[in-house]
Amino acid sequence: MKTHCHKIIALIKENLVQIVSLRGQLTLKPDNSYVSQGDLLVQQLVLEYLKQALPAHQLISEELAPFTGITWDPQGSYVVLDPIDGTENFVSGLKEWGIGISIYTQGVHQESCIYLPELNDLHITGMPMTHHRSRIRGLSSSLTKQDLLQLEEGFEYRIIGCSMYNMLAAVRGAYASFENVKGVNCWDILPGLNFALEHGCEALVDGEPYRGQLLFPTQKYKINIKKRHEVLA
Known part of the structure; x- marks a missing residue:
């Protein structure tokens, strides 16, 4: 069964060439970190999906911060998004960057996703996982x-x-x-x-x-x- 995370990642994959092409279009935020047009495109894609599929959920996204004047409800319904985690890597041409999603309904976790597009790596709640031992x-x-x-x-x-x-x-x-x-x-x-x-x-x-x-x-x-x-x- 395809979950919301599966569908959002499919949408991002459809637009991945454009997302990556925007890594050179960037601005500096007040905290001295970068935001690229790639970050903003991922956020927009997720927002458009949520309007149709999860209209009762509020989006919490890095690129919507800072959040002021908001009362957060621990029993509320939210989608928490990092549109591009590792933006410094992304804009520098490195492949170690990712997209993170967590969905909560009435305060209860439903599913999460980590997608590392240029490493072709994906994990979604419920998928099998290979385990390793490391030092x-x-x-x-x-x-x-x-x-x-x-x-x-x-x-x-x-x-x-x-x-x-x-x-x-x-x-x-x-x-x-x-x-x-x-x-x-x-x-x-x-x-x-x-x-x-x-x-x-x-x-x-x-x-x-x-x-x-x-x-x-x-x-x-x-x-x-x-x-x-x-x-x-």
């Missing part, structure tokens, strides 16, 4: 030079700069763990957190076990995902 730790690109100098010895580390890539790798076990100690927005992490629950990983948000709840764009969240097995020696 690599994934790290957030927000770490400073001083942070990196304080890393624990005895591990391999990777910094990819795309939360969707990193969290999917952690759930699969291709990373022993992925951690963001600086804090990220809800649209960066909800798909990966829900995959972690589905596939038996340890998932922490601000040091507490994640239990599938909605997270809103009212703060940034520190997260840690790890497989429930020991890393390779």
Whole structure:
């Protein structure tokens, strides 16, 4: 059965050539990060789909931020979207960027999706997943030079700069763990957190076990995902 995530990804695939062609059309946001016309096209495609298929759901998207004067309902119906996660990679011509979607109806998670278009990688709630064992730790690109100098010895580390890539790798076990100690927005992490629950990983948000709840764009969240097995020696 094709779910809403399947249908949205099919729509994005139909427009992928145009999305990628827009990676060079970009502007700098007040927080010194980029937004490209590719980001905005993905957002528009999802908005148009939701108007027809899920009109009672409100869209929470990175490119609609900041959200002011809004009262968030933990029992409400929302679609949380990161139209292009890893925009810095995207506009630089790197392939490690992705699209993240999480759908909640009356406060209950229905499905999530991570799509890495130029890596031809896709995972949607309910799909089978191949699991790996690794001794690599994934790290957030927000770490400073001083942070990196304080890393624990005895591990391999990777910094990819795309939360969707990193969290999917952690759930699969291709990373022993992925951690963001600086804090990220809800649209960066909800798909990966829900995959972690589905596939038996340890998932922490601000040091507490994640239990599938909605997270809103009212703060940034520190997260840690790890497989429930020991890393390779």
